[in-house]
Amino acid sequence: MLAELKKPAVETRIHAQTANNKRDVYQIDQLNLWYGADQALKNIDMKIAENEITAVIGPSGCGKSTFIQTLNRMTELIPSVRTSGSIYYRSQNIFDKSFRVEQLRTKVGMVFQKPNPFPKSIFENVVYGPKIHGIKDKRLLADIAEKSLKGAALWEEVKDRLKENATGLSGGQQQRLCIARCLAVEPDVILMDEPTSALDPISTLKIEELVTELKEKYSIVMVTHNMQQAARVSDKTAFFLNGEVIEYDETARMFSSPRDSRTEGYISGRFG
Amino acid sequence: MNEQSSPSVRERIERNTKRRGMTKLTETLMPNVFLICAIISILTTIGIIITLISETLSFFQAVSIIEFMMSSEWYPLHNDASYGIRPLLTGTLVIAFIAMCIAIPFGLASAIFLSEYASDKTRRTVKPILEVLAGVPTIVYGFFALTFVTPILQHLIPSLSIYNALSPGIVVGIMIIPMVASLSEDAMSAVPDSLRQGAFALGSTRLEVAVKVVLPAAFSGIIASFVLAVSRAIGETMIVTVAGGANPTASIDITSAVQTMTAYIVQISLGDAGYGTTEYYSIYAVGMTLFIFTLIMNLLAHFISKRFREVY
Ligand SMILES: Nc1ncnc2c1ncn2[C@@H]1O[C@H](COP(=O)(O)OP(=O)(O)OP(=O)(O)O)[C@@H](O)[C@H]1O
Ligand SMILES: [Mg+2]
Numbered sequence: 001m002l003a004e005l006k007k008p009a010v011e012t013r014i015h016a017q018t019a020n021n022k023r024d025v026y027q028i029d030q031l032n033l034w035y036g037a038d039q040a041l042k043n044i045d046m047k048i049a050e051n052e053i054t055a056v057i058g059p060s061g062c063g064k065s066t067f068i069q070t071l072n073r074m075t076e077l078i079p080s081v082r083t084s085g086s087i088y089y090r091s092q093n094i095f096d097k098s099f100r101v102e103q104l105r106t107k108v109g110m111v112f113q114k115p116n117p118f119p120k121s122i123f124e125n126v127v128y129g130p131k132i133h134g135i136k137d138k139r140l141l142a143d144i145a146e147k148s149l150k151g152a153a154l155w156e157e158v159k160d161r162l163k164e165n166a167t168g169l170s171g172g173q174q175q176r177l178c179i180a181r182c183l184a185v186e187p188d189v190i191l192m193d194e195p196t197s198a199l200d201p202i203s204t205l206k207i208e209e210l211v212t213e214l215k216e217k218y219s220i221v222m223v224t225h226n227m228q229q230a231a232r233v234s235d236k237t238a239f240f241l242n243g244e245v246i247e248y249d250e251t252a253r254m255f256s257s258p259r260d261s262r263t264e265g266y267i268s269g270r271f272g
Numbered sequence: 273m274n275e276q277s278s279p280s281v282r283e284r285i286e287r288n289t290k291r292r293g294m295t296k297l298t299e300t301l302m303p304n305v306f307l308i309c310a311i312i313s314i315l316t317t318i319g320i321i322i323t324l325i326s327e328t329l330s331f332f333q334a335v336s337i338i339e340f341m342m343s344s345e346w347y348p349l350h351n352d353a354s355y356g357i358r359p360l361l362t363g364t365l366v367i368a369f370i371a372m373c374i375a376i377p378f379g380l381a382s383a384i385f386l387s388e389y390a391s392d393k394t395r396r397t398v399k400p401i402l403e404v405l406a407g408v409p410t411i412v413y414g415f416f417a418l419t420f421v422t423p424i425l426q427h428l429i430p431s432l433s434i435y436n437a438l439s440p441g442i443v444v445g446i447m448i449i450p451m452v453a454s455l456s457e458d459a460m461s462a463v464p465d466s467l468r469q470g471a472f473a474l475g476s477t478r479l480e481v482a483v484k485v486v487l488p489a490a491f492s493g494i495i496a497s498f499v500l501a502v503s504r505a506i507g508e509t510m511i512v513t514v515a516g517g518a519n520p521t522a523s524i525d526i527t528s529a530v531q532t533m534t535a536y537i538v539q540i541s542l543g544d545a546g547y548g549t550t551e552y553y554s555i556y557a558v559g560m561t562l563f564i565f566t567l568i569m570n571l572l573a574h575f576i577s578k579r580f581r582e583v584y
Contacts, residue, residue, distance in 0.1 A: 072473060074469065074472065074473060077468075077469070077472060079391065079392075102475045102476070102477055103475065104475075105472065105473055105474065105475040105476075106474070106475030109473065109474070110469075110473035112466060112469065112470065112473075114466060116464075116466035116467055116469065116470040117470075118467060118470065118471070118485055118488075118489065119467075119488070119489050120488065128471070128474060128484070129474040129475065132474070132475070132476055132480050132484065133475065178470070181470075181474065182473075182474070185474060185475065
């Protein structure tokens with residue numbers, strides 16, 4: 001097993017094929033990241049395609065959260081973080097000095113593992129993003145709220161209590177509210193870090209259905225610990241281990257015939 | 273290692289358990305000692321309140337409560353003395369108002385800086401300094417007001433008298449900045465990072481995160497810190513006694529001398545008001561008023577932080 005783990009990766013640059021002419025939203029070149037002296041991401045090369053769901057899997061501590069948080073530069077909120085390499089979002093290097101991080105994060109929304117609604121009303125939660133980006137028209141804000149909540153499959157449940165505090169919602173409703181909040185600024189990409197890990201099976205199913213619908217309009221990168229979930233919803237899957245991408249491929253083919261024995265070990269539940 | 277020779281842990285514990293049987297006496301005794309200490313401190317407080325009330329009642333046998341509340345003159349040492357609390361109340365509230373005008377913006381800004389902008393290291397150095405500032409004896413602030421702030425202000429406002437409301441008001445404000453900053457910072461630090469992350473992830477700038485997410489989320493704690501600060505400003509004694517003068521007046525003029533409730537109590541306590549005279553009892557009536565004000569403030573702070581505490 002150990003020998004297996006230490007075996008050098010056969011392919012250092014693994015690019016999933018971009019089938020049917022989809023454009024890439026992200027191109028990641030030689031990304032490295034350190035927390036102080038500990039390297040958490042090692043030489044990552046990946047392309048992430050438009051209007052697809054890309055699943056990120058791997059054992060705990062392998063760097064999945066770190067990876068998706070570099071995509072919207074959330075990692076730089078941690079003072080000890082250092083990065084090297086480049087990430088091109090729509091052909092612009094997001095680490096460029098001239099690239100405004102607020103603009104990136106407006107284009108690239110994020111849904112967290114634990115629902116984190118603001119302690120404000122449901123309505124105020126949804127329109128927070130549009131408001132800070134200068135939309136003041138009340139009618140427009142109301143339309144945005146309705147559209148986003150419908151988009152997150154929450155409208156029917158909350159339409160009569162938009163003025164109530166969001167912290168009174170159930171966990172699953174809160175998570176869908178966070179998705180609605182994210183949709184309200186009409187992003188291009190949505191990053192999701194284990195969006196269903198705090199939820200019951202029914203809420204999980206709802207969110208999975210939702211994610212599958214959302215891919216019509218958005219590109220989604222989703223971290224998950226749940227192999228079935230990755231297999232059910234994603235188009236491509238990246239398998240991370242100790243900060244490296246071991247395998248990145250079409251989900252269907254990776255789950256049916258993994259190329260790397262470590263991938264096979266992980267998805268068949270032999271370790272991790 | 274040599275388990276054979278030394279007794280096992282289980283044996284040791286059993287042996288000690290037998291010995292611990294003797295401590296039963298202290299086990300029953302100590303709770304009573306604690307209880308007695310608690311009762312003594314509560315009884316002392318009750319005793320003080322009872323004294324306050326009974327002496328206040330004696331005062332109101334000599335002076336009508338209507339005069340106390342309605343008259344706008346406070347001349348306790350005159351031949352035809354007048355006991356209207358309004359001048360003292362005005363002095364107190366004017367000083368407290370000036371103090372809050374200083375303490376709220378500076379305290380809140382410091383809190384936002386410490387909680388949202390400062391690095392861990394800065395926070396760890398600055399917070400203890402704030403707490404040291406809170407420990408400076410107020411008499412020091414009093415002389416700071418009289419000998420430093422007042423002369424500076426007199427340069428700016430030539431008509432400012434040597435004893436005035438403005439200077440002690442500002443200095444009381446300075447004195448309570450650390451309190452506002454520290455308590456507000458506590459409230460803001462208690463806002464979970466996940467909310468900040470949520471806001472950052474929507475493209476907020478640091479200032480937007482601080483003002484639109486963290487401040488509202490910490491609102492109850494921040495307001496409670498303001499209310500406690502007002503209560504502290506109302507009760508502040510030395511600064512206003514030293515730098516505020518002894519001129520009870522119901523008119524609001526921050527450039528001339530005033531007298532606060534606390535300063536009046538000091539004045540009479542230090543003077544030779546004979547026991548049983550009306551001016552002697554008057555300090556209890558003023559003390560009672562002060563007590564009611566600060567009690568209401570503290571209850572309000574308590575209520576606000578309880579009732580409006582955000583659940584995250
Ligand atoms: N703020 C931080 N400071 C220092 N090290 C960190 C920090 N966050 C994560 N790490 C380290 O980076 C590595 C990757 O962590 P990361 O959170 O990305 O893992 P993960 O794959 O998301 O794990 P999980 O599945 O448990 O969420 C771990 O070794 C972790 O200890
Ligand atoms: Mg994680």
